[in-house]
Amino acid sequence: MRYFLLIFGLLLVTVMFVAGKRGDASRRTPIELFPDMDRQPKLRPQAPNAFFASGQSSQLPVAGTVARGAHYEDSPVNTGKLPGTTNWVEILPVPVTAELLARGEQRYTINCAPCHAATGDGKGITTKYGMAGVASFHDARLVKMSDGQYFNTITHGSPSLLMGPYAANIDVPDRWAIVAFVRALQRSRLASLDDVPADRRAALTKPLPPGATGTK
DSSP states (O other): OHHHHHHHHHHHHHHHHHHTTTTOOOSSOOOOSSGGGTSOOOOOTTOBOSSSTTSBSSOOOOTTOOOTTHHHHTOHHHHSBOTTSSOBOSSOSSOOOHHHHHHHHHHHHHHTHHHHOTTSSSOOGGGGGTOOOOOOTTSHHHHHSOHHHHHHHHHHOBGGGTBOOOTTTSOHHHHHHHHHHHHHHHHHHHOOGGGSOGGGHHHHSOOOOTTOOSOO
């Protein structure tokens, strides 16, 4: 027992002596218990190296690969912003087709309608269970919001709208499809007769049948 206490005391003093000096200024070479963490074998950029057939350390990217960050972040389709700026794109950078709107309606119904409702007025089923402050897409502020900002909100969420990010749930193409469908919802309420193609306006201005009042 006596030797155990002696050895334990020496170890304790040694640890205190070594650890107690951490942070002190010294001109001596620091003690490296694991030098491989500080001095790892590596290749210097542009330095000759016999390991590769080209004899160079720096290698060209593998065909078909994309550098992380640069090209992805320069595309408005992926960020909703104009390249090299912090400005949102005003309109969708993808073609608006019937297929895109159909896909947007499907994704909207799954991910957005529970809160924002099928009509986009913010009175979805969640509001019946106490969720307050759900935005209506027909509010003037949201109608004026750019398409790129809609895309960004879907991607990263919005604290002001009590909305979390949906990037993990909705793929990039589907986010734009949802934006297109939201615009269609807004147009369904805010459009004027001038927005209707001329050859279809007659169907909207047919005389009312006898007894009809024009109101529901």
